[in-house]
Amino acid sequence: MFEEEFVVEPMRMEQLDQVRRIERACFPTPWPRNAYRREIEKNERAHYLVVRTSEPAQEPQRQFPLSIFPFGRSGSRDVVGYCGVWVMLDEAHITTIAVDPDYRRLGLGQLLIIQMARIALQARATRMTLEVRMSNEGAQRLYRKYGFSDGGVRPRYYSDDFEDALIMRSEELKSPSFAERMDAGEEELRRRVRWTTRL
Numbered sequence: 001m002f003e004e005e006f007v008v009e010p011m012r013m014e015q016l017d018q019v020r021r022i023e024r025a026c027f028p029t030p031w032p033r034n035a036y037r038r039e040i041e042k043n044e045r046a047h048y049l050v051v052r053t054s055e056p057a058q059e060p061q062r063q064f065p066l067s068i069f070p071f072g073r074s075g076s077r078d079v080v081g082y083c084g085v086w087v088m089l090d091e092a093h094i095t096t097i098a099v100d101p102d103y104r105r106l107g108l109g110q111l112l113i114i115q116m117a118r119i120a121l122q123a124r125a126t127r128m129t130l131e132v133r134m135s136n137e138g139a140q141r142l143y144r145k146y147g148f149s150d151g152g153v154r155p156r157y158y159s160d161d162f163e164d165a166l167i168m169r170s171e172e173l174k175s176p177s178f179a180e181r182m183d184a185g186e187e188e189l190r191r192r193v194r195w196t197t198r199l
């Protein structure tokens with residue numbers, strides 16, 4: 001069992017710097033700050049979540065011997081992952097998901113997928129969809145574990161290198177097999193990490 005405890009909650013504007021730090025570590029083309037602001041404050045169909053440690057970790061003291069900060073500066077850091085989903089009528093589209101490289105393979109990606117599925121179900125969506133880089137096998141394995149399957153290709157989808165995107169679609173969210181997958185996933189996760197949700 002991983003010792004730190006995690007909290008999943010709606011993303012807040014004051015967490016954006018931390019979210020963008022993770023984003024820069026994960027994606028070649030980060031979103032502009034305003035895009036997040038629009039999503040969080042204006043887009044009623046959008047649900048953005050963070051997963052954070054329950055206790056903030058203190059960043060190492062940074063000393064600036066010749067600077068105007070003679071006593072150094074410190075800050076706290078607790079966001080370790082984030083995701084977003086748009087619910088449009090019966091479809092819930094995952095717009096982004098990322099986990100801090102220092103916190104991968106603990107189950108936090110799964111935790112975020114499960115929470116997005118719960119939000120989608122509550123909003124009466126029947127399926128989840130997403131796009132993923134053809135070369136991103138790790139993320140594809142995560143999605144397949146939750147019953148997503150291939151739904152086509154968007155050629156040259158990514159603007160930085162024109163890589164194709166694989167479209168993936170979940171099975172019917174209300175199907176017994178999806179519910180079983182979620183329950184089994186959650187049970188497996190409970191053996192690996194401790195978390196609470198504040199959604």
Ligand SMILES: CC(C)(COP(=O)(O)OP(=O)(O)OC[C@H]1O[C@@H](n2cnc3c(N)ncnc32)[C@H](O)[C@@H]1OP(=O)(O)O)[C@@H](O)C(=O)NCCC(=O)NCCS
Pocket residue numbers: 026027096097098099100103104105106107108109110111131132133136137138139141142143145
């Ligand atoms: C994809 C990502 C969110 C997964 O986060 P994570 O917290 O490490 O995922 P989990 O620990 O929940 O992994 C769940 C399962 O997914 C699969 N998986 C995840 N990362 C994998 C990898 N790098 N290689 C192979 N399988 C992987 C495994 O089946 C894993 O289960 P296991 O650890 O029991 O074997 C994370 O790697 C990431 O942030 N990548 C960069 C951003 C990105 O690519 N986002 C997806 C955009 S579409």
